[in-house]
Amino acid sequence: MRFVLAIVAFVVAAVMIVAGIAQRTVFAPPTRLTAAATISGDPRYVVIDGSALNAHPGQQVLSVSGAPDPKTQVVAYGRTQDVQAWLSGLTYASVSFDKTTGQLAAKTVRSRSTVAGSTTPTATPAPTPTPAPTPAPTATPGSAGSSSSSAMTGPSPAGSDLWLEEFDGADAQVTRMNVPAGVSVIVASDGSKPAPNKVAVTWPVDSSTPWAFPLIIGGLVLLVIGIALYLWGLYTHRRSRGPRRKSGPKMPKLPKAPKYKPTAMVEATPRGRRSSRRVRAIVPAALIGALALTGTTAGQALAAPAISPVQAATPTPAPAPGGKGQPAPAVTVPQLERIVKRISTAAADADAKADPTLAAQRFTGPALELRKANYAIRAKKADEPALPAIPSSPIVLALPQSTDTWPRTVTAVIQSPNDAQGKPQAPIALTLVQQTPRDNYLVQYAVSLEPKAKVPNLAPASIGAAVVPPDSKLLKLPPNQVAAAYGDVLMNGDQSKSAALFNAEGDTLRSQVGAEWKAKQKAAVPATASLAFTSTPGDAPVVAMATNDSGAIVWVDLQESQVLKVVEAGAEVSAGTTAAALSGVASSKTGIESTFGYQLAFYVPPAGSDAKITLLGFSQGMIGAKEVQ
Known part of the structure; x- marks a missing residue:
């Protein structure tokens, strides 16, 4: 039985160790997710909606490229309604997250100018950008031709007090941010040149493997237990090959029967059929009695106490423990x-x-x-x-x-x-x-x-x-x-x-x-x-x-x-x-x-x-x- 338990422990330990190592190597999850797109039409402004930035949890890393002059590129973020108000009367590319493809998609938006500063944008379909399948945007640039609306010169967003944060020039190439859903990002150059047309948003992925370490440690512990069971069983098996106990006391000798002395009237050796049958009957009876005595004693000596294996208790897992509507302040x-x-x-x-x-x-x-x-x-x-x-x-x-x-x-x-x-x-x-x-x-x-x-x-x-x-x-x-x-x-x-x-x-x-x-x-x-x-x-x-x-x-x-x-x-x-x-x-x-x-x-x-x-x-x-x- 000990050998069987040892073999089971070895097998389970091997499975646990291999599974733990595989979680950290072969089956390790990805460390990040990336959605990217290339925007066609040479727009002067690109707006990435807050819902696209929060398509996946975690800190967002925005990468932009494709600006005619990287020194003039600007990446800024602010409240979505403020970004739309700043773009009042302008045409821009609105970038959203496509849940079907898992990539970014863009459409052209022509916003109406309003006195109060808020906008009611009207969207017109734009050519669907080709999403980049790799973490970095590698799709080819959009169409060289641009519409007159998207190529119209506008103001520069650089230095505006409206933004919560702003990155200019080389600092705008890759930016890390952690913005809520109500915040959008505006990407532009100086308003007279096209904005960067390649955008990619990267989110971190929880690549932790919480079960890997417990599996490896548990497998090693079980391996030690299996080795101990195997050595115990081997030791017990070797002991069972020798005498189990010392011999018991010798059986007492049977009393000698008195010698029979024939008399003159009785012959020493009986003759005839009856005398022979009588001797043969006496001998088996004596043998049966002796065998009966020796058989009982031997049975008692050979009988050993039966050892029943004790089943380990299976642990029972414990049950698992069970200003609205007010406008935001003008600035933070x-x-x-x-x-x-x-x-x-x-x-x-x-x-x-x-x-x-x-x-x-x-x-x-x-x-x-x-x-x-x-x-x-x-x-x-x-x-x-x-x-x-x-x-x-x-x-x-x-x-x-x-x-x-x-x-x-x-x-x-x-x-x-x-x-x-x-x-x-x-x-x-x-x-x-x-x-x-x-x-x-x-x-x-x-x-x-x-x-x-x-x-x-x-x-x-x-x-x-x-x-x-x-x-x-x-x-x-x-x-x-x-x-x-x-x-x-x-x-x-x-x-x-x-x-x-x-x-x-x-x-x-x-x-x-x-x-x-x-x-x-x-x-x-x-x-x-x-x-x-x-x-x-x-x-x-x-x-x-x-x-x-x-x-x-x-x-x-x-x-x-x-x-x-x-x-x-x-x-x-x-x-x-x-x-x-x-x-x-x-x-x-x-x-x-x-x-x-x-x-x-x-x-x-x-x-x-x-x-x-x-x-x-x-x-x-x-x-x-x-x-x-």
């Missing part, structure tokens, strides 16, 4: 960090060259107006300080608008580095606006936060905030009335009708240019001249973003005019160095009008709240000057 935090770095670089370049054209690439509205004026003043006044630089990082607060339309608004607070003397500087708060999908974010407001400013509780950047309408009655004061009300406070101080609405504590702008400062300026004017102040809301759009307590962060533009007039014939007023740099007039016999721009950020509590409107930050400076006629 990594996307915003990249945008702020681009703005910081552009602002530093424009400030260093005092070039308003460069500044206009990243600034608009009041922020651009103030920078243009500063450049003009610095060109004629060497001691005029530059405006605070836009730091590139770190972003300490991000509040994107929750929307899927345009324009889009994003608020960011960036920590400023220490100045040259090592003193801390106030953080810079920016309001960024993107008017259309193809526009980059521009700085509309840039303010320095107040030292004691307390930013209210805001929504996380992963959710975003809603934009409050300018005429909303749900706030303590509608956003479009905040600028005028605060301007009146700067003009009249505590005597203003709106003074009770605003918190005076921590408001450093009021102490700098408020009613008391204006009174001192008027008192310092000679009798031959007069000084008057007026304030009006600026032309820039009001931006209001909701807070978690139903209030809002409100950004407004306020402009204040300072008119210095001559009131006595023959008198003359001096414009001052700053106003002279902007107006070109050093002195005037009629008067000088100077315009100051105020970019203001407020926290406006909800209607019915006992809290007051608080100034969070501001930026101010002269933005214009002219001679009064």
